[in-house]
Amino acid sequence: MYGIPYSYYEELGLRRYGFHGTSYEYIVTQVAKHFEKPRKELNIIACHLGAGASLAAIKNGSCIDTTMGITPLEGLVMATRSGDIDPAVFEILESSRKMSIGQISSVLNKESGIYGICGEKDMKTVIELSEAGSEKHTLALQVYIHRIRKYLGAFYLHLGGRIDAVVFSAGVGERSSIVRHMACCGLELLGITLDKDKNQADGDGLREIQAEGSRIKVLIVPTDEELAIAQQTLEVVNESHA
Numbered sequence: 001m002y003g004i005p006y007s008y009y010e011e012l013g014l015r016r017y018g019f020h021g022t023s024y025e026y027i028v029t030q031v032a033k034h035f036e037k038p039r040k041e042l043n044i045i046a047c048h049l050g051a052g053a054s055l056a057a058i059k060n061g062s063c064i065d066t067t068m069g070i071t072p073l074e075g076l077v078m079a080t081r082s083g084d085i086d087p088a089v090f091e092i093l094e095s096s097r098k099m100s101i102g103q104i105s106s107v108l109n110k111e112s113g114i115y116g117i118c119g120e121k122d123m124k125t126v127i128e129l130s131e132a133g134s135e136k137h138t139l140a141l142q143v144y145i146h147r148i149r150k151y152l153g154a155f156y157l158h159l160g161g162r163i164d165a166v167v168f169s170a171g172v173g174e175r176s177s178i179v180r181h182m183a184c185c186g187l188e189l190l191g192i193t194l195d196k197d198k199n200q201a202d203g204d205g206l207r208e209i210q211a212e213g214s215r216i217k218v219l220i221v222p223t224d225e226e227l228a229i230a231q232q233t234l235e236v237v238n239e240s241h242a
């Protein structure tokens with residue numbers, strides 16, 4: 001729920017909703033298989049970090065919280081989306097820049113996020129330029145990571161720390177060892193420790209990258225939303241013929 005008048009929920013269906021459900025469904029299935037555990041017993045924090053990005057807290061195999069809202073604009077700082085922002089920004093831009101709601105909304109969706117901060121939306125390039133010493137690109141990367149960690153902490157508490165795994169998925173989550181390292185850095189006391197070499201190693205398929213002795217596993221799970229859609233479609237078709 002949003003903390004706004006209840007009638008908006010009743011009359012307009014205005015509530016938090018969430019996205020990337022197809023990817024999370026696929027991830028839960030893969031992780032349950034990997035741990036040979038019933039999915040009803042699986043607690044994970046899943047990080048779907050693509051151009052659009054979100055985190056999901058998954059308890060007993062079901063999502064109990066996610067960072068996107070009624071639209072994909074809420075939550076993490078993404079490639080071009082701002083993520084969480086004070087709604088007062090609308091009023092400020094409307095009065096100072098004479099922008100319409102539609103124009104502001106378009107800027108927050110298409111010209112904000114890491115692109116808004118540093119002028120580059122491809123995370124691979126942002127990291128390269130940051131490593132080459134660009135302050136703007138370093139700032140964008142730090143803001144991006146800061147928001148991921150904020151929700152990682154929140155979801156850790158939602159799950160009472162009883163977590164089987166933190167999962168990284170989608171373009172950035174699967175391919176960027178630096179983002180994974182920055183997201184998990186200093187979390188040893190929470191039971192999350194990455195293995196430096198495993199995190200940096202090339203590979204494909206589901207793999208574990210936590211250090212030995214890390215209470216919580218850290219996984220890379222290549223997501224496959226197309227396959228998940230095909231499988232779910234097949235289930236529906238089979239059910240309707242049953």
Ligand SMILES: Nc1ncnc2c1ncn2[C@@H]1O[C@H](COP(=O)(O)OP(=O)(O)O)[C@@H](O)[C@H]1O
Nearest residue numbers: 049050051052121122123124170171172175176
């Ligand atoms: N090696 C890499 N390091 C960092 N980011 C990467 C790497 N490879 C791809 N990406 C990033 O992954 C993102 C795209 O992820 P993807 O899940 O394919 O996106 P979409 O949300 O469009 O489905 C892009 O921002 C791209 O820069």
Ligand SMILES: CC(=O)OP(=O)(O)O
Nearest residue numbers: 019050051052053072
């Ligand atoms: C919801 C969303 O933004 O998805 P993606 O960017 O992964 O296409």
Ligand SMILES: [Mg+2]
Nearest residue numbers: 050051052170
């Ligand atoms: Mg995607």
